Amino acid sequence: MIQRVTSPALFPPPTYSHASVVEAGTKLAFLAGSVPLDADGKLVGEGDPVRQAEQALGNLGEQLRAVGSGFEHVVSTDVYVVSGDPAVLARVWEVVEASGLSLGPHSSTLLGVACLGYPGQLVEVTATAVVPE
Template identity: 40%
Template sequence: MSSAVRLIRNPQLTQAVDYAYGAAVDAPVRSLWLAGACPLDTEGRTVALGDYEGQAHQAMRNLRAVLEGEGAALTDLVRTTVYVASSDQADLVKVWNVYRGYLGGHDVPSTLLGVTVLGYDNQLVEVEAVAVLP
């Protein structure tokens, strides 16, 4: 599968970050605007209660499933936002490390946020995304 996404790395900015500074799409494309992927099982229950990493894994599996259902892959992502219900930076880093593990070398432009609360009972993680396909 060929991605329509070209990641932007500006040499005038630090290269010490593990994400691209932007993404460009230079051809006609189909866009996917995805709701936040949540750590829910097929019955709608929040999984991995109290476990930031476990919830991040489930959210990423759910995100990947939605993409694959549309003929897309994680490498078609052009922008993401990762929400973590915590004010502790260490919890955000745990989630980020799981998230980055799923994306491999596709260091899509992303924002990582600590938030007060998320929508489902016991939810700690949510990943929102936009993807484009050629």
């Protein structure tokens, strides 16, 4: 069971929770960073952080299915975007919201970073999810 918590003493987050609590004994999956590569290892959406976010989230969905979970069971994400522009980060966050992850809503951190692992990569998403029985 996932308990999603938003503290009334803090500024209300728009589409995420401040914390997610998971009961002891629950099976968790800690997923590697989902990247914007296709099944052949080719970068999708060169120069386009929105398209790369869509691909990374599609890949995250595949990772979740592989462990028997889904977006509704994600408790936490970190979303990395190669940009210092808040408007670019906001556009990527709109893709996260549209993916279904915010329906929980899960706990998340959105970060602007200088560089990611693959040439041309602009977006990466890590996640922790409950694997339902």
